[in-house]
Amino acid sequence: MPGLFDLPLELKDLRTVVRQFVARELIPLEQVVGPQQITPDHVRLLRGPIEAMGLWQLDLSEEFGGPGLDLLARCVVYEEIGRTSVLPMRGLACLFGPRVGPILEQCNEEQRGRFLYPAIRGELKICFAQTEPEAGSDPAAVRTRAVRRGDTYVLNGSKRFITDAWQSDYAQVLCQLDDGRGTDTMGMLMVDLASPGVAHGRREPTMMGDAPSEVTFQDVAVPVTNLLGEAGKGFALSQRWLSEGRIKRQGALCLGIAQRSLDLMLDYARGRTTFGRPLADRQAIQFMIADSALELDAARLMVHSAAARFDRGEDVRNASYMVKMSSVETACRIVDRALQVHGGVGLTHELPLEYWYRQTRSMRITEGSHEVLRWVLGRNLVRT
Numbered sequence: 001m002p003g004l005f006d007l008p009l010e011l012k013d014l015r016t017v018v019r020q021f022v023a024r025e026l027i028p029l030e031q032v033v034g035p036q037q038i039t040p041d042h043v044r045l046l047r048g049p050i051e052a053m054g055l056w057q058l059d060l061s062e063e064f065g066g067p068g069l070d071l072l073a074r075c076v077v078y079e080e081i082g083r084t085s086v087l088p089m090r091g092l093a094c095l096f097g098p099r100v101g102p103i104l105e106q107c108n109e110e111q112r113g114r115f116l117y118p119a120i121r122g123e124l125k126i127c128f129a130q131t132e133p134e135a136g137s138d139p140a141a142v143r144t145r146a147v148r149r150g151d152t153y154v155l156n157g158s159k160r161f162i163t164d165a166w167q168s169d170y171a172q173v174l175c176q177l178d179d180g181r182g183t184d185t186m187g188m189l190m191v192d193l194a195s196p197g198v199a200h201g202r203r204e205p206t207m208m209g210d211a212p213s214e215v216t217f218q219d220v221a222v223p224v225t226n227l228l229g230e231a232g233k234g235f236a237l238s239q240r241w242l243s244e245g246r247i248k249r250q251g252a253l254c255l256g257i258a259q260r261s262l263d264l265m266l267d268y269a270r271g272r273t274t275f276g277r278p279l280a281d282r283q284a285i286q287f288m289i290a291d292s293a294l295e296l297d298a299a300r301l302m303v304h305s306a307a308a309r310f311d312r313g314e315d316v317r318n319a320s321y322m323v324k325m326s327s328v329e330t331a332c333r334i335v336d337r338a339l340q341v342h343g344g345v346g347l348t349h350e351l352p353l354e355y356w357y358r359q360t361r362s363m364r365i366t367e368g369s370h371e372v373l374r375w376v377l378g379r380n381l382v383r384t
């Protein structure tokens with residue numbers, strides 16, 4: 001009988017199965033390919049074992065051909081796959097099948113046929129285009145504008161830092177909508193990137209190894225039927241998807257990074273002798289281990305609690321901000337300590353630590369910078 005703060009037996013079994021899969025299939029690949037560098041060939045080979053575990057299209061409900069797992073179960077899976085560095089954090093490539101992004105929540109029935117189902121089958125690649133040169137953290141400040149002319153919107157503007165824009169078929173574009181009523185509303189348009197007037201700009205390599213790019217729109221004609229969400233509410237419709245993402249893709253994944261870093265730290269401290277004694281005997285090192293275990297346990301409880309509340313249908317927006325900040329910042333600190341305990345070895349490419357150091361640092365800025373999350377959380381708490 002699971003206790004109040006314990007996972008149910010079936011989730012512990014799921015954790016064991018995925019942990020064994022990661023240890024057997026993915027961690028050995030770290031010595032063969034670089035961080036995030038798992039190849040499409042590897043992914044193809046791993047599809048069989050993933051289907052055997054019942055995890056193909058992990059994030060989808062049974063209605064869309066997925067396993068229909070609740071969020072807590074998926075967090076257990078995400079934590080385990082977070083233990084390896086070979087998987088890309090963002091973008092289109094994914095071990096569990098093509099990623100479909102927020103259109104899962106936003107498409108109406110007709111749009112599902114044109115966008116969602118082809119994306120699930122891997123036939124349509126879609127990037128998410130919100131950030132602009134002058135508007136990053138503040139989506140309300142976007143200047144890209146779509147003006148309605150009959151059955152089409154005419155789109156003008158420019159987006160920056162868009163992951164996979166250069167290899168996508170469509171961009172999901174956040175813009176100001178001018179429907180001729182005198183006031184603009186925010187909207188999400190599905191824009192065919194092969195349309196006349198779309199231009200791809202330079203790619204910008206980042207410290208994480210990925211290279212998002214610019215894309216500009218000049219008088220691009222977009223059918224009004226490509227507007228996501230009945231009355232321009234596409235952004236609001238993606239709130240559930242965003243909360244879920246903070247809990248699983250950032251929260252749970254960082255638990256895996258932090259747990260493996262702690263495991264590596266423990267192994268190394270036990271095995272490495274300096275000044276005639278193992279590092280593990282030194283209080284300075286034990287404090288780093290103790291602080292890491294303490295912070296990781298707290299972060300994990302927060303992830304599991306938020307996921308369970310999400311599964312009960314509660315509004316977890318505030319909890320998801322807390323989870324993202326707690327897990328990412330905890331992982332940052334634990335990776336940093338693990339790297340310190342390893343000395344020079346920690347700085348080499350032999351271990352995933354130097355990559356995770358760059359990755360967890362980046363995550364304090366991407367997909368919701370932590371200053372903005374703190375501000376929004378504080379504002380929400382003050383107002384309630």
Ligand SMILES: Cc1cc2nc3c(=O)[nH]c(=O)nc-3n(C[C@H](O)[C@H](O)[C@H](O)COP(=O)(O)OP(=O)(O)OC[C@H]3O[C@@H](n4cnc5c(N)ncnc54)[C@H](O)[C@@H]3O)c2cc1C
Nearest residue numbers: 128129130131136137161162163206212366367369371372
């Ligand atoms: C590798 C990578 C991939 C990305 N992929 C995508 C993508 O696919 N699609 C997409 O749309 N975007 C993407 N982005 C953009 C990313 O989401 C933004 O960089 C992020 O939202 C921050 O926006 P900004 O860079 O404009 O920073 P700014 O908004 O200019 O903020 C600068 C700094 O000021 C802080 N700050 C801002 N406002 C406040 C405030 N009110 N109070 C206190 N501090 C504040 C921020 O926290 C930040 O530290 C990507 C970025 C990177 C680096």
